[in-house]
Amino acid sequence: MAPVPPAPKAPSGRGADLATVTPRAEQSAMVVLSAAAAVLLLASLGQTIVTTAMPVIAADLGGLDHITWIITAYLLASTISAPIFGKLGDLFGRKIVMQGGILVFLTGSVLGGIAPDMTTLVIARGVQGLGGGGLIVAAMAVVADVVPARDRGKAQGLMGGVFGVSTVVGPLLGGFLVDQFSWHTIFFVNLPVGAAAMTVLGVALSRKPRDPGAARPSVDYLGAALLATVLGTIVLIANLGGSTLAWGDPALLGLFALLAGALVSFVLVERRAPEPILPMDLFRNNAFLTVNTTGLLVGTAMFGAIAFVPLYLQMVRGISPAQSGMFLVPMMGGLILTSMGAGRLMARTGHYKWYPVISTAILACGMALLSTLTPTTPLALVVVYMVTVGIGIGPVMSIGVVAIQNALPVRLLGVGTASANMFRLIGGATGTSAFGAIFGSALAINLGGDLARALGAEDGVRSLSAAAIAALEPAQQTLVLQGFADALSPIFLTGAGLAALACLASSLLRELPLATELPGRSAPEAKPTAEPAVTRTAPSRASAPQGGGGMALPAASAPHR
Numbered sequence: 234m235a236p237v238p239p240a241p242k243a244p245s246g247r248g249a250d251l252a253t254v255t256p257r258a259e260q261s262a263m264v265v266l267s268a269a270a271a272v273l274l275l276a277s278l279g280q281t282i283v284t285t286a287m288p289v290i291a292a293d294l295g296g297l298d299h300i301t302w303i304i305t306a307y308l309l310a311s312t313i314s315a316p317i318f319g320k321l322g323d324l325f326g327r328k329i330v331m332q333g334g335i336l337v338f339l340t341g342s343v344l345g346g347i348a349p350d351m352t353t354l355v356i357a358r359g360v361q362g363l364g365g366g367g368l369i370v371a372a373m374a375v376v377a378d379v380v381p382a383r384d385r386g387k388a389q390g391l392m393g394g395v396f397g398v399s400t401v402v403g404p405l406l407g408g409f410l411v412d413q414f415s416w417h418t419i420f421f422v423n424l425p426v427g428a429a430a431m432t433v434l435g436v437a438l439s440r441k442p443r444d445p446g447a448a449r450p451s452v453d454y455l456g457a458a459l460l461a462t463v464l465g466t467i468v469l470i471a472n473l474g475g476s477t478l479a480w481g482d483p484a485l486l487g488l489f490a491l492l493a494g495a496l497v498s499f500v501l502v503e504r505r506a507p508e509p510i511l512p513m514d515l516f517r518n519n520a521f522l523t524v525n526t527t528g529l530l531v532g533t534a535m536f537g538a539i540a541f542v543p544l545y546l547q548m549v550r551g552i553s554p555a556q557s558g559m560f561l562v563p564m565m566g567g568l569i570l571t572s573m574g575a576g577r578l579m580a581r582t583g584h585y586k587w588y589p590v591i592s593t594a595i596l597a598c599g600m601a602l603l604s605t606l607t608p609t610t611p612l613a614l615v616v617v618y619m620v621t622v623g624i625g626i627g628p629v630m631s632i633g634v635v636a637i638q639n640a641l642p643v644r645l646l647g648v649g650t651a652s653a654n655m656f657r658l659i660g661g662a663t664g665t666s667a668f669g670a671i672f673g674s675a676l677a678i679n680l681g682g683d684l685a686r687a688l689g690a691e692d693g694v695r696s697l698s699a700a701a702i703a704a705l706e707p708a709q710q711t712l713v714l715q716g717f718a719d720a721l722s723p724i725f726l727t728g729a730g731l732a733a734l735a736c737l738a739s740s741l742l743r744e745l746p747l748a749t750e751l752p753g754r755s756a757p758e759a760k761p762t763a764e765p766a767v768t769r770t771a772p773s774r775a776s777a778p779q780g781g782g783g784m785a786l787p788a789a790s791a792p793h794r
Contacts, residue, residue, distance in 0.1 A: 307365065
């Protein structure tokens with residue numbers, strides 16, 4: 234990738250040149266992308282490395298009934314911090330935001346490593362999530378700072394590959410560290426990795442001094458607090474509803490009331506804020522609306538596959554947890570391959586609209602295939618189905634972010650990038666909860682009476698385990714396994730329907746020309762003109778409504794990183 238020329242100094246004005254970060258003149262965009270990939274790896278590994286250590290942690294610290302909060306706390310905090318860090322990156326630059334995110338993440342890692350009880354560990358995971366969510370968003374936004382829109386798909390494909398690798402490597406690395414050392418090491422291992430990422434950032438990115446004539450950016454603290462309340466409440470309802478709390482429980486009803494009040498207040502505040510955390514006008518932008526709707530639906534299907542395919546393999550096929558986790562590798566392989574492949578095709582052709590449409594149609598087919606799983610389905614077919622699901626997810630992740638970034642001005646790149654991650658996480662949280670409710674109801678209907686009699690327990694369904702199934706008589710075992718597989722089928726069929734809706738939503742995306750140069754940067758040979766101009770092979774986004782959504786977003790005069 235060719236070196237990125239230095240950006241000219243931006244005109245004075247609010248946020249125009251504040252805490253600007255650009256790659257040094259002698260460094261290439263690849264160095265910056267390497268730094269972003271290192272940061273993304275740190276954050277995404279922090280999310281997945283703990284999964285295989287959870288039983289050991291629960292045995293050591295106690296609090297088995299709260300073990301899921303080790304994951305939920307991270308998911309909750311990262312969902313909250315993503316849009317806030319995205320906006321702070323737009324105002325103050327990516328470098329300082331990423332460095333701050335690393336410090337927060339490492340603080341949570343230290344607290345987790347020395348946690349004496351489960352409550353402290355859950356709090357530490359929340360602190361980790363605050364830093365990790367911000368790092369993921371800032372790392373993906375950096376791509377738009379140093380890579381022109383047309384080449385951005387390849388870079389975002391690389392980022393998607395890093396995320397996919399961490400999803401597979403994280404649990405394996407966590408299991409290795411727990412077996413060889415102790416669960417504490419899965420937190421302390423982040424310290425040298427974080428220090429290395431901080432060093433790479435210091436070399437790859439530099440800050441411009443603040444323009445004395447520029448006004449100090451206004452931070453929307455109230456909007457940030459209200460958005461945190463909205464997102465946090467959504468995740469809590471998704472995780473508690475129907476499981477820990479009944480849907481009619483007063484506490485859960487109170488959460489719904491809190492959500493409604495916070496959402497209305499957030500919209501009112503954002504309409505009046507000088508620098509809103511999430512500008513309401515974005516929801517009139519075609520790319521923002523269609524890509525995030527698609528991401529919400531695909532996130533639901535993706536997390537459903539990740540959560541329930543291993544469950545099928547362990548309970549129905551009797552495969553160990555470690556081996557069942559390996560069946561996610563084919564899905565991630567398909568995801569990485571198509572994510573990077575779609576980015577390369579976009580760079581070559583300049584078109585991108587139909588890749589998400591085709592891939593979500595493939596995702597719908599993959600989820601429909603998973604709904605056909607039975608106790609006798611060949612494991613090779615399970616691998617094929619998982620590859621199909623991965624192929625369907627990949628282009629959505631890489632192309633979607635590029636489409637949003639291409640439709641927004643520089644000053645909103647962080648917010649736009651954060652939105653893609655935020656809506657995907659919301660889909661995953663709510664989808665996993667909804668799928669769990671569907672599975673529980675179907676399992677109770679299919680097996681409740683028979684399983685209770687077979688196990689000799691009043692709560693037969695809740696007592697279900699692989700060991701208990703293996704101890705059954707052959708005839709009873711066949712009945713239970715078939716009923717279990719039948720209970721999973723509605724989950725995957727629902728996922729197929731959501732993927733079909735995502736296909737329909739992505740078809741509404743209006744393709745915009747992809748810029749071949751960075752916004753606000755002229756080619757070296759360009760001659761000065763009477764009026765400022767942005768050198769691009771595609772029409773300037775400043776002169777036309779973005780995405781055809783009725784919202785004309787002004788282009789910034791220079792990148793401000």
